[in-house]
Amino acid sequence: MAAPRVRFCPAPSGWLHVGSARTALYNWLHARGRGGVFVFRIEDTDAERATTESMQGMVAAMRWLGLDWDEGPDVDGPYGPYLQSERAPLYAAVARRLLAAGVAYEAFETPEELAAERERARAEGRPPGYSGAHRELSEERRAAYRAEGRLPVLRVRTPDEGEIGFDDVVRERVTFAWRDVPDFVILRADGTATYPLANTVDDLAQGITLVARGEDLLASTPRQQHLGALLLADDGSGRSLLDAALAEVGFPARPTDWGPVAAYAHLPMMVGPDRKKLSKRHGAVAVDEFRRQGFLPEVLVNLLALCGWSYDGRTEQLSVDELVRYFSFERVGRNPALFDADKLRAFNGDAIKALPPEALADRLVPYFSAAGLVADPPGTAERELLGRLAPLLSERIQTLAEAPPLVAFCFHDEVSYDDKAVAKHLKGRAGEVLDEALPALEEVEPWNHEAILAVFDGLCEKLGLGRGKVMQPVRVAVAGTAVSPPLPETLAVLDRATVVERIRAARALVQE
Numbered sequence: 001m002a003a004p005r006v007r008f009c010p011a012p013s014g015w016l017h018v019g020s021a022r023t024a025l026y027n028w029l030h031a032r033g034r035g036g037v038f039v040f041r042i043e044d045t046d047a048e049r050a051t052t053e054s055m056q057g058m059v060a061a062m063r064w065l066g067l068d069w070d071e072g073p074d075v076d077g078p079y080g081p082y083l084q085s086e087r088a089p090l091y092a093a094v095a096r097r098l099l100a101a102g103v104a105y106e107a108f109e110t111p112e113e114l115a116a117e118r119e120r121a122r123a124e125g126r127p128p129g130y131s132g133a134h135r136e137l138s139e140e141r142r143a144a145y146r147a148e149g150r151l152p153v154l155r156v157r158t159p160d161e162g163e164i165g166f167d168d169v170v171r172e173r174v175t176f177a178w179r180d181v182p183d184f185v186i187l188r189a190d191g192t193a194t195y196p197l198a199n200t201v202d203d204l205a206q207g208i209t210l211v212a213r214g215e216d217l218l219a220s221t222p223r224q225q226h227l228g229a230l231l232l233a234d235d236g237s238g239r240s241l242l243d244a245a246l247a248e249v250g251f252p253a254r255p256t257d258w259g260p261v262a263a264y265a266h267l268p269m270m271v272g273p274d275r276k277k278l279s280k281r282h283g284a285v286a287v288d289e290f291r292r293q294g295f296l297p298e299v300l301v302n303l304l305a306l307c308g309w310s311y312d313g314r315t316e317q318l319s320v321d322e323l324v325r326y327f328s329f330e331r332v333g334r335n336p337a338l339f340d341a342d343k344l345r346a347f348n349g350d351a352i353k354a355l356p357p358e359a360l361a362d363r364l365v366p367y368f369s370a371a372g373l374v375a376d377p378p379g380t381a382e383r384e385l386l387g388r389l390a391p392l393l394s395e396r397i398q399t400l401a402e403a404p405p406l407v408a409f410c411f412h413d414e415v416s417y418d419d420k421a422v423a424k425h426l427k428g429r430a431g432e433v434l435d436e437a438l439p440a441l442e443e444v445e446p447w448n449h450e451a452i453l454a455v456f457d458g459l460c461e462k463l464g465l466g467r468g469k470v471m472q473p474v475r476v477a478v479a480g481t482a483v484s485p486p487l488p489e490t491l492a493v494l495d496r497a498t499v500v501e502r503i504r505a506a507r508a509l510v511q512e
Helices: 016-031 053-066 086-101 111-123 139-147 195-205 213-232 241-250 287-293 297-305 320-326 341-352 358-372 380-394 400-410 419-425 431-444 447-464 467-479 487-493 496-509
Strands: 005-007 036-041 104-107 153-158 163-168 172-177 182-188 210-213 263-267
Touching: 005 016, 005 210, 016 036, 016 053, 016 210, 016 263, 016 287, 016 297, 016 320, 016 467, 053 287, 053 297, 086 104, 086 153, 086 182, 086 195, 086 241, 111 496, 153 213, 163 213, 163 263, 172 213, 182 195, 195 213, 195 241, 210 213, 213 263, 287 297, 297 341, 358 380, 358 400, 380 400, 380 487, 400 487, 419 447, 419 467, 431 447, 431 467, 431 496, 447 487, 467 487, 467 496
Parallel strands: 005 036, 210 263
Antiparallel strands: 104 153, 153 182, 163 172
8 A cells, every 4th residue: 555645734824723733643643654744735825814923833833743744835845835825826727727627617796695695595494505696607797797896706516416425534434415515616706716626736736645634624525526526537638637737837747646535534523621612711722822831742742642532442641652653543533522631731740750850851941941030041050950950840740831930939049928928927936937947957967958857857846846837937938938849859959058048038027
């Protein structure tokens, strides 16, 4: 069997949604597991919505997830270009040939007329699709519409009777009645290509062997199947209409050993805990937001893989290598797939714990830099301090972004005191605790967490207080807050002079 060629072709009109990321991931896993080719194609034909910023953001999100591509806008391949806006001459050539062949026609209805037609259809209990009213316009009528200033769209005729079916790897055999597939637009009034035209042309011209995408695009498949058959039909010169158009505009010829798209895989919708389509009301849904929150890319990839797919019922963490080895579209289910944010956090916390301290420190650098605690890249002393703190943080965070607030006091020259922490813990016998702790910590040797813990245990015994009553005033004095990693270990990371100075300064805050 020939190696597969699959593609991911987002529209750059926003951020990369995790649902789209899952589609990209499944295609990538299919290609990587079978020695195939993963094509990254940008669907930017809608000039009003597509933006350069969105495209750059999607490229960055894909790279952060580790989903590299073999052909794409920044990776040369044999069937480029890979920006659909740069393929406009091909779409125009194809459209002209479809019009000349009599399988496409110009339609001049205004948006208001089409809306009124849909309302009539609803009122009469008919499907709201296009009626085909402009299929047989005379040349005189077309000229009259043009004289009115109307610009036509180009529609492709669909059969009036019968049905069309195709094989879907996820859904098996899918069939549509042609009466439910009205004539569809392939060129907008401004001359730009629509999704059915651009994607059908590109899938054929770039040799895509399997189209895997969300189930929301299932209804477009009969249109693309019909249009694909028209494009591959002989144009009378011994070549297909598509081949002739490719030659006309000087684009690379399509693969000669390949025919129509072999298969489709329509992926189940991703839902939130309420079983409704995953959206912002469920929390973060953009890949970049999960990056900002401090999730590890391999963990997000792991969870996305399990949204609708499983291997022998396994739901635990799987490495990327395991996903590549085990993934197949045949194991993708049909039911809506739950995106479990709680499971993602649990997976992420476990993965952080499993990271070696130096690796965790490296992962933390961007978050500490964004918080203004270290330079980017960090200096030698900053990197050393971060490396010493990493083991203290690994057991206490579930995302990387949670780390900087916990130890920010280690990077500041002065302490910023939390009023609530001061009011709660720097009162009563706290002054006595600080008075006893100060000389004990000044003299303790060596300056490590074992010796510091012994000091605290000695104070507990001497003062008749529990560890919490002894440690919390010291923690607030040194950290400015009642929350930090384990106190003896944290103090050992700081130098003795800093700890002593802060305890002495905090003594004045104690409410006797």
